[in-house]
Amino acid sequence: MATRTPDAIDAVEFNNMVTPYTRRLFDRLSADGLGLAVVSCTLSERNRHWRLAGESGFHHEVLRGVTVEVGPRRYAHLNRGIFRTLSRLRPRLLVLNGFYPSMLLGLLWARLTRTPIALRVDGGAGDMPMSVYHRLFRPMLLRHCRAVLTCGAKGAAFFRDAGIDERRIFRMPLVPAWDGPNAAPDMASRGYDLLWVAEISDAVKNAGFFAEVAARLNRIRPGLRVRVVGAGPDQQAMIATLTEAGITFRHDETVPWDEIQAVFCDARLLLLPSWREPWGLVCNEAMQCGTPCLVSPDVGAADDLVVDQVTGRVLPLDVEHWAQAAAQLLDDAAAWRRLSEAGRTAMKGRGLGASAATYRAMVAFVLRSETNGLA
Secondary structure: OOOOOOOOOOEEEEEOOOOHHHHHHHHHHHHOOOOEEEEEOOOOOOOOOOOOOOOOOOEEEEOOEEEEEEEOOEEEEEEOOHHHHHHHHOOOEEEEOOOOHHHHHHHHHHHHHOOOEEEEOOOOOOOOOOOHHHHHHHHHHHHOEEEEEEOOHHHHHHHHHOOOOHHHEEEOOOOOOOOOOOOOOOHHHOOEEEEEEOOOOOOOOOHHHHHHHHHHHHHHOOOOEEEEEOOOOOHHHHHHHHHHOOOEEEEEOOOOHHHOHHHHHOEEEEEEOOOOEOOOHHHHHHHOOOOOEEEOOOEOOEOOOEOEOOOEEEOOOOHHHHHHHHHHHHOOHHHHHHHHHHHHHHHHOOOHHHHHHHHHHHHHHHHHHHHOOOO
16 A cells, blocks of 8 residues: 655645545655655545555555544544654654644644644635634644645635735645546537436535436426436435436446546536535536536535636526526537536646645745744
8 A cells, every 4th residue: 555655754644534536646746756655544434435446656654543423524533653653754744634633633743843734625614614623723723834735715715814824825726536538528429417426415415406406407308317426315315306307317326436537428517516515526527528517606616616607607506596507508509518618628727737736835835934944
């Protein structure tokens, strides 16, 4: 699972777990010459179904510990061996990926060893947990941050409002684990009208809303074809709604991440009506395949990557509104093509190279500030 430890470690990223898309980023950073090691709280959380084949190109260690589910799709980790592992690796910079107990122990190690810290976290004000725990400990962690990596405008605004200087905020685009096709299929060649790729839950992803939109759209445009990829607590309710509406659909609980490009390329529209979505990487995946996205304002990518009427649609959570917007695009090939092409163009500036360059710039900024006594 791990390559040999770099001779000199510029940064340790202390995260919950390595995902297919962060693995791709870490591989690129290591290939670019950054002395990087990754320490994870767990190999995988219970709601994740991906597999990571082969060896990574970076040094990676997984700590032992316990995991507690503290909310819908939110997990807190408490690990042992944090001080021992970080002291052995002795990075010049520690990059934390959250605010839960293990991260705070990482912060304590950094304070005791005078190691600068940075934070990499998704989400903005609408998605940040506001428990008593977070209101107490998040400001404490932010006071000691030398820099913050965030994926979008909403995250940058949150950290500015929290008192982080603009120079210390680095906007690093999230990058899918795979590249889009060289040429995207046109609308006529795609087999499904609507696509869902997410956990099937009402509490976070608003899965029931998607099913209601599909049912209403099928009444407007009979013969709707729907593709659903995902599993979750509300999947039976979604399936029942689609079935009762007489909709032709295909449901796969999982599709391997390295095979899912074909799923996006065979769909005309992706719908993501989440109540809470720190970013919504599924939008990046869809748009690099030329699949326009309809999203709620609560999706982090809304009004950032997905710009209403420019690269997709950002719509208030009203079933009739969504059904009509989807119908208009499905019935207007020229309008669909404009959004499809604009989405692919928007994704070209948010690729792996740009993401890795931003991460390296953040590391260089912190280490330069430390050397010059500007921290």
